[in-house]
Amino acid sequence: MYEVLFQAHSGLRFIVFFALIIALILAFAGWFGGKEFTKTNRIFNLVTMISTHLQALFGIFLYFVSPLAQYNNMGEAMKNSTLRYWTVEHLVMMLLAVVLITIGNSKSKKLLNASAKHRAVAIYFGLGLIVILAAIVQSGRPLLGISH
Template sequence: MYTGILHLHSYLAYVVLLGLTISFVYALIGALTNREFTEKDRKFGLFGLIPAHIQLLAGIVLYIISPLGISNFGDHTMADATSRLYALEHPLINIIAVVLITIGFSKSKKIAPARSRFRSVYVFYGIALILILSRIPWAAWPH
């Protein structure tokens, strides 16, 4: 079970990064061209939202069952950079990123001017994308 969840979490990261990038670029183009925010634009926002939430669920399960997750906490965790990354930094920063994605998508549904709706998506998704890229364990990244 551990190996399956690990592979799901590792390869779903590609889908998350692709979805966030597509959503970010699409919203940025929408804001720069002063287009009206339509149902199609809302669905493009979902390309970043849905994979990120699925990835979060897989990550929580992995965090619980992995020897590098919650069971890795101890006196040595903060002193060792790899242990700290897996036990604290990666999960915490990525949870914050998913919260930002959710806030950006939710705000885009409630704001009136179209440009502000696009801005909500590209600002929050962009910050989330930077956070996610900063905490990917590149040494373990599947090629």
């Protein structure tokens, strides 16, 4: 079970990255280029939402079976930087990123003006991407390579 969830969570990261980056480029282009908020924008935002939410869901399941998530042993986990990262830091940073992306998507749906819609996605998805990249750099694992 650990191996299956690990591979799913590890592999889905590529879809999360690419969907997020395409949605971001389209949002910045729409914002600065004064473009309409099109169906293409909506579709890439939706693909980003589905992949990041699914990634978070796999992550939560993975958390319960990973030998590196030592939530029953917090005292020891805190003293070891690898265990602390996988028990606390990864989860907190990644959930924050997913929340930022979800807020951006919700705002872009509620706002009426095309420029404001693009801006909400550009800013919140952009912040989400920064937090995800920071978390992955912090993990010490390769950004775009499977570690084991």
